[in-house]
Amino acid sequence: MSESTSEGPSGTTSGSAAGTQNPVVPVVSIIENGTIRPAVAPPGSVFSLGWLMAELFDPRRRVSVAVRQPPFNPVVQLPQVPDLSTDPQLVFLAAELTETVAWYPALAGKTARVTAETDKLKAAIAAQDTAVGETAAAADRAVAQPAGESAFSAARLLTAVAELNQAILDEFADAPERLSAYQLGLALSDVAWLPRLPVPGPADSAADPAARPSALFALFSRTQMAAVKTLLTGAGTELPGSAAAIVSGSLDNWADWLNVHTADITASGDAWSAKAGLVLDALRVQGWVWRSVLIADPDVSMTPSMGAWVQAGSSIIRAARMMGSAVLRRFWPLVVILLAALGGLLYLVIANLSGISQVWASLVTVFVLVGGGGFGLSSGVSQAFGGVGYEIWAAAKLDASVWMVTWLPALTASTMQRVQLDGLGVAAPQIRKNLDPS
Secondary structure, three states: OOOOOOOOOOOOOOOOOOOOOOOOOOOOEEEEOOEEEEOOOOOOHHHHHHHHHHHHHOHHHHOOOOOOOOOOOOOOOOOOHHHOOHHHHHHHHHHHHHHHHOOOHHHHHHHHHHHHHHHHHHHHHHHHHOOOOOOHHHHHOOOOOOOHHHOOOHHHHHHHHHHHHHHHHHHOOOOHHHHHHHHHHHHHHHHHHOOOOOOOOOOOHHHOHHHOHHHHHHHOOHHHHHHHHHHHHHOHHHOOOOHHHHHHHHHHHHHHHHHHOHHHHEOOOOOEOOOHHHHHHHHHHHHHHHHHHHOOOOOOOOOOOHHHHHHHHHHHHHHHHHHHHHHHHHHHHHHHHHHHHHHHHHHHHHHHOOOHHHHHHHHHHHHHHHHHHHHHHHHHHHHHHOOHHHHHHHHHHHHHHHHHOOOOOOOOOOHHHHHHHHHHOOOOOOOOOOOOOO
16 A cells, blocks of 8 residues: 555545535435435445445455454454345355445345345354253254245345345446446456456366466556446446545556566466465455445545655656657757857957956846746747646646555665656655565
8 A cells, every 4th residue: 555545444434535525415315114314325325335336246355354453352352344244244255235226126136145145144044043051962053944935045046136236237328327337337347357367176267367467467458447437437427526636546556566666576477486375365354445436435535645655755756757758859940040149249248348347248138038028938939828826736636646545555665666666746645664565
């Protein structure tokens, strides 16, 4: 993570962005089951639904992105959501699904098929929990699940999730912004979770294309990033204000960082290096930070840190340097002519005048004329570019917000890599040698 970012999502404070708006609760409300709720889903709800569906379909995405330190001890600690074991976490996700889909009554039927399976799992968990206070012998007895349709089936759950996904796509077909937001949830989850290390064993997962470095690079390729950014833009009002621009900038930072650190991630051929685990762990955390921004999580910080502003200031200086260099490259003949004319004028003044007082008087006159012309030129340029100042300030605030939510891997960069990252406007993460693995 860059120095200006905050901590990860598992019970931590992942930085959101300055300018990201919290969901605005509509004035019109409805009464449902004795409770009052807004009539319209808040921004980020449809995106959250897509992210949640990806978790329900792929068990690997339910793994906590940050291991609690010291490790979670169920004897003395109550679990947080990331601490839940596989079955209770699936039940929790199903409950979250029910809450989210409540905004869209047309999806209730297909959602019921998903929750029907998780309810069976919930019943089995409850039966197991009744044995917690019994003797060891009783607690060790397996809680048998009834056979047939009354038992939980992972296969039936996946089928129900796939059918619900199709129903969601059909439901949002005539709502382009909702459709883009939902697909964005699926796509960003893929970016954060599809790349993985191979699992050794009889059925080596190295045969899976997602278990290779090329899968990570493909997800951040120009084509794939264009597709994700199209979804970000197309989601429109279904996302919190400015959240799309902030996440888009963070994706660019990741793409540039990966481009510079390709050699650190890959070994010979299309294989992972020893440092790949740190990169993938950081990507998992980054995915949850992106999610927090896109759902306007009220628990995250809304103000960029000083480190984020430093990075934004560095970007402005870098942009000014590049603009000045571009102007000189384009108009260098005019600059040379002006300098030559000024030198010739000074030569004539000094060569054709006698007496120190006359020379100094003439020099003063020349400098006044040149200075006046330069002032007039600079005033014209200032007026011409006066309107750019506001845009530069807006860009600086956006860049500070981007750095607030960018969580880059803590890999030590070489001098050449730092030069390359600086040229791309990417800040190398601050590495705490006594705390961060390397």
